[in-house]
Every structure is written in C-alpha cells, then in structure tokens.
Amino acid sequence: MVTIKRIISGISAVAVAVFPFVSMSDQPDEVRIAKFKGDCAAAVSFTFDDNMRDQDDVAVPMLERYGFHGTFFVVAGVTPDTKEEAAKKKAGEHGSIGWDRLKELAAAGHEIANHSWTHANLPKSDDANLEQEVNRAYERITEKIGVAPLSFCYPGNGYDDRVRKLVMQRHVADRTFQDAYGGKDFTAELANKRIDDAILDGKWLVGMIHGITTGYEPFTSPEIFEGHLKYVKSLEAKVWVDTFANVSRYIQERDASKLAAVIVPGKAVFTLTCPLDPVRYNVPLTVVIPVKGKVSKAIARRSGAEKELPVRLCGEKLLVDAVPSEEPVTVTWIAEP
Ligand SMILES: [Zn+2]
Incomplete structure (x- = not known):
C-alpha cells in the first residue's frame, strides 16, 4: 500500500486564499488507498x-x-x-x-x-x-x-x-x-x-x-x-462482502498501484497508476481523503470523463472509488468549520 504525504508547498497560499473558511491546519496530512473497499477493516x-x-x-x-x-x-x-x-x-x-x-x-x-x-x-x-x-x-x-x-x-x-x-x-x-x-x-x-x-x-x-x-x-x-x-x-461499515475475484483483484491492484496526491482545503487531485493488465484488473480502489468541518457538495471526476465517480462522506474522510488509470481524478468539496 502506498501512502503519499500531501504536497502543499507553493499551493497552500493560493488555496487558503481561494478557500478562506478552512485553515490549512485543519487538514490531516495524508491521502491513502484503503486496505479494503469502503475503508472497511x-x-x-x-x-x-x-x-x-x-x-x-x-x-x-x-x-x-x-x-x-x-x-x-x-x-x-x-x-x-x-x-x-x-x-x-x-x-x-x-x-x-x-x-x-x-x-x-x-x-x-x-x-x-x-x-x-x-x-x-x-x-x-x-x-x-x-x-x-x-x-x-x-x-x-x-x-x-x-x-x-x-x-x-x-x-x-x-x-x-x-x-x-x-x-x-x-x-x-x-x-x-x-x-x-x-x-x-x-x-x-x-x-x-x-x-x-x-x-x-x-x-x-x-x-x-x-x-x-x-x-x-x-x-x-x-x-x-x-x-x-x-x-x-x-x-x-466494517466488513466488505464481495466475490472472491473482486476482493483478490482489489488486493493485487492495491499492492501494485502507486498513488500520487495533492490536497489543499476543498480540493484534492490524485492519480492511481497500476502496472497490471487494465482489462482484467479493473476493480475500483477506494481512495481516502481526510476532510475537516461540515462537508457538503463533494464531487469526484476523472479528467476527460463525463460521469462523476462515486464519493461518500464517512466521518472525517471522503471515500472515492476509482479504477486505477493514468488520468487524474479531481475531488472538490465545500467545508464549513
Ligand atoms: Zn470440490
């Protein structure tokens, strides 16, 4: 599993200006791939x-x-x-x-x-x-x-x-x-x-x-x-039930994928790259994005795609399900303190 520390240098000042309601210190510091779908245990x-x-x-x-x-x-x-x-x-x-x-x-x-x-x-x-x-x-x-x-x-x-x-x-x-x-x-x-x-x-x-x-x-x-x-x-909320092939592929994709993410208040951009055959290894991975405050209107979209990706709020995290791909995914949300 890959955990990427957020990259904020050079972006944070702009981000704070754009999203004045959330201070940078409110953001926990990592976007990660969930161990299992839905961040289940x-x-x-x-x-x-x-x-x-x-x-x-x-x-x-x-x-x-x-x-x-x-x-x-x-x-x-x-x-x-x-x-x-x-x-x-x-x-x-x-x-x-x-x-x-x-x-x-x-x-x-x-x-x-x-x-x-x-x-x-x-x-x-x-x-x-x-x-x-x-x-x-x-x-x-x-x-x-x-x-x-x-x-x-x-x-x-x-x-x-x-x-x-x-x-x-x-x-x-x-x-x-x-x-x-x-x-x-x-x-x-x-x-x-x-x-x-x-x-x-x-x-x-x-x-x-x-x-x-x-x-x-x-x-x-x-x-x-x-x-x-x-x-x-x-x-x-704790146990993901799915077919043998789906769980096996999730684990293989999870372990083979590299996650690169940038997170600023109200916005995260990530790419999930996986070397496995995309025709057969196409099970969405859950990417966990930490959020603070009262979050609303979360939207996740892959570059070049019409359809939104599934995203849901779960406590202080947004869970986005995305098939590994070179195309970056942008997640935006509104948070009030
Ligand atoms: Zn038998």
Missing part, C-alpha cells in the same frame, strides 16, 4: 464449491436478501445444460446446478468460477490431463457464461507449483486459503467469531461452503448460515 467472500443445487435453492435467496454476491466454483465437465437435466441429479451432487441457471446467477452479479473439468486430483494428473482439467474447464465456462472465469479453486484444495503455474496463466486469482463452513459441529457463534477476528486482524476471510441442507458437509440447519449473513450485514 476486513473483507469476506462466500465461496460455494461443486455447484450443488441447494446452494442455489437455499443459499442464493439468503445472499440476495442481504445484497451479497457469492462465488460459485463449478465442475465444468459434469455441469448439465438445462434445469431439467440438472433436476435429474441429486441436489448434493457435483454439477447439479445447470449452465442456464449459472448464467442467470452471473447476470445477477455472482461470480461463476473454475473448479476444474472433472474434480480430479490435480497434482497427480499428468500434463495432458492437467491441461484438460484447467483449460478445457476455462473454455467451457467462457462459452456457457459468456465471460471468462477469473478465479480457480483446486479440487480437494490440492495443488503444487506445476499446477498453480498453469492455473495462473489464465486466471487472476486462485483459492489457496479458506475457512470451512458447515458440518455437524459448525455453529453461528463460530462463524460470527471468525468475522470478529477478521475485523481485529484486518484480514480477508474466505468462507468455503459445500452442501447447505444435503451433500458434503451441510449445515445442521440452514438458519445457521442465514443468522451469520444477518450478523455480517449488521457490520457492513
């Missing part, structure tokens, strides 16, 4: 493995009730085309959500991601089979969903350097750590404590979910998951 992604049907029937309505998006890691080679074909499978079987429904989930903002072609043990697969497990699945998902998958999760969480190297040729994120949700000893208290710990530690929590009511490691009751989501929602 923690992030959480809910990931669902093996496209089991009750993830859709039971968990998706819960996620949508709270405005959350999940990541669905699908086993591409066993996924049927239609709901009718999917209905012939048991609810807890790999591939029991069909492509037509997965496409609807993608359109609703959920992430459809790669969990291999047949759920094979990848470190034990020879090169030809590994290629099929990773890239044939990648191509099938791209064809069926209409967009290429960004994330990969290893069957049985098994990988080595050879496997990972191939996966990362085409994906931008792979799941290499996770906390299992579900099973007979799993409680809402346990799940909620993980969120509390993530906030304390400033971490990204990746929940791994299989069965909801049936299949592998289901919850003893779906209400456990619902209660947990409700708890997470109650902490929305």
Whole structure:
C-alpha cells in the first residue's frame, strides 16, 4: 500500500486564499488507498464449491436478501445444460446446478468460477490431463457464461507449483486459503467469531461452503448460515462482502498501484497508476481523503470523463472509488468549520 504525504508547498497560499473558511491546519496530512473497499477493516467472500443445487435453492435467496454476491466454483465437465437435466441429479451432487441457471446467477452479479473439468486430483494428473482439467474447464465456462472465469479453486484444495503455474496463466486469482463452513459441529457463534477476528486482524476471510441442507458437509440447519449473513450485514461499515475475484483483484491492484496526491482545503487531485493488465484488473480502489468541518457538495471526476465517480462522506474522510488509470481524478468539496 502506498501512502503519499500531501504536497502543499507553493499551493497552500493560493488555496487558503481561494478557500478562506478552512485553515490549512485543519487538514490531516495524508491521502491513502484503503486496505479494503469502503475503508472497511476486513473483507469476506462466500465461496460455494461443486455447484450443488441447494446452494442455489437455499443459499442464493439468503445472499440476495442481504445484497451479497457469492462465488460459485463449478465442475465444468459434469455441469448439465438445462434445469431439467440438472433436476435429474441429486441436489448434493457435483454439477447439479445447470449452465442456464449459472448464467442467470452471473447476470445477477455472482461470480461463476473454475473448479476444474472433472474434480480430479490435480497434482497427480499428468500434463495432458492437467491441461484438460484447467483449460478445457476455462473454455467451457467462457462459452456457457459468456465471460471468462477469473478465479480457480483446486479440487480437494490440492495443488503444487506445476499446477498453480498453469492455473495462473489464465486466471487472476486462485483459492489457496479458506475457512470451512458447515458440518455437524459448525455453529453461528463460530462463524460470527471468525468475522470478529477478521475485523481485529484486518484480514480477508474466505468462507468455503459445500452442501447447505444435503451433500458434503451441510449445515445442521440452514438458519445457521442465514443468522451469520444477518450478523455480517449488521457490520457492513466494517466488513466488505464481495466475490472472491473482486476482493483478490482489489488486493493485487492495491499492492501494485502507486498513488500520487495533492490536497489543499476543498480540493484534492490524485492519480492511481497500476502496472497490471487494465482489462482484467479493473476493480475500483477506494481512495481516502481526510476532510475537516461540515462537508457538503463533494464531487469526484476523472479528467476527460463525463460521469462523476462515486464519493461518500464517512466521518472525517471522503471515500472515492476509482479504477486505477493514468488520468487524474479531481475531488472538490465545500467545508464549513
Ligand atoms: Zn470440490
């Protein structure tokens, strides 16, 4: 993360003259990139493995009730085309959500991601089979969903350097750590404590979910998951909930980007430059601008762009969400003491 001290020499005298209601000493001294979107203390992604049907029937309505998006890691080679074909499978079987429904989930903002072609043990697969497990699945998902998958999760969480190297040729994120949700000893208290710990530690929590009511490691009751989501929602000022690919890309962009900023009372100009491929790494980063006084009329605009960028006041800071780009962003606001 880059923190740039404000640059005021030569500008401050002019700025004070233009904005006489705010003295320079009222301005805290740094513009920074937030650790997580919205300057949240923690992030959480809910990931669902093996496209089991009750993830859709039971968990998706819960996620949508709270405005959350999940990541669905699908086993591409066993996924049927239609709901009718999917209905012939048991609810807890790999591939029991069909492509037509997965496409609807993608359109609703959920992430459809790669969990291999047949759920094979990848470190034990020879090169030809590994290629099929990773890239044939990648191509099938791209064809069926209409967009290429960004994330990969290893069957049985098994990988080595050879496997990972191939996966990362085409994906931008792979799941290499996770906390299992579900099973007979799993409680809402346990799940909620993980969120509390993530906030304390400033971490990204990746929940791994299989069965909801049936299949592998289901919850003893779906209400456990619902209660947990409700708890997470109650902490929305502190916890950013988003898909695996979005949080992963945020972190990668955040760590690779350089922020240059100039701040004077009532105005800040910054550029966020990132060396990563802008086609795939296009998740907005939150830039935090310190402000004092009673702030109103904050506007953020990128040079040459018609549309304003999202900006919101949060205590004594303005939060601006901007995709990294060479084009500078100008933020203006009115502050009364
Ligand atoms: Zn799996």
